[in-house]
Amino acid sequence: MERMKTLKTSQMRRRKAELERKFHELSAYSGKTEELRIETTADPMDLIQTNTDRDVAVAELDYEATMMRDVRMALEKMAEGAYGMCEECEEAISLRRLDAVPWARLCITCQSEAERRDGQQELATFDQAA
Numbered sequence: 001m002e003r004m005k006t007l008k009t010s011q012m013r014r015r016k017a018e019l020e021r022k023f024h025e026l027s028a029y030s031g032k033t034e035e036l037r038i039e040t041t042a043d044p045m046d047l048i049q050t051n052t053d054r055d056v057a058v059a060e061l062d063y064e065a066t067m068m069r070d071v072r073m074a075l076e077k078m079a080e081g082a083y084g085m086c087e088e089c090e091e092a093i094s095l096r097r098l099d100a101v102p103w104a105r106l107c108i109t110c111q112s113e114a115e116r117r118d119g120q121q122e123l124a125t126f127d128q129a130a
Contacts, residue, residue, distance in 0.1 A: 012078065015102050019075050022103070026068040067103070074103040086110050 077083040084093050088110035097104050106114060 012083075015083075015098065016075070016078055018102050019071050019078075023068065023071045023075065026064055026071065070103040070105060073105065088114075 074083060077085070084098055085091070086093055086107040087105050089107060091107055093104055093107045097108055104111070
């Protein structure tokens with residue numbers, strides 16, 4: 001609740017409108033799955049290209065779904081009065097970060113730490129596979 005006081009009403013309205021606009025944009029995109037269609041082809045190069053295109057489409061849909069979830073959560077937090085609070089350290093997320101990424105769930109310090117951990121996990125997975 002304290003965080004809501006640091007954001008002016010006009011800032012909150014602007015952020016809410018931006019988040020709602022982003023949510024509707026993502027919602028419109030989420031139904032486009034024609035790239036996931038499986039086609040059979042006799043040409044091995046065409047098959048490789050089709051599989052690569054499908055992998056890219058799956059990655060894009062996954063990214064959009066994650067972003068849609070984060071935007072929806074930001075809107076829910078606004079309604080609850082918890083918008084702008086880091087989910088890890090429970091400190092306020094900087095206004096500059098929220099200007100850049102209105103759906104940010106973590107402050108910049110916690111985001112950096114999460115990315116570092118994710119990178120280490122990917123390396124460990126790669127090392128185990130090798």
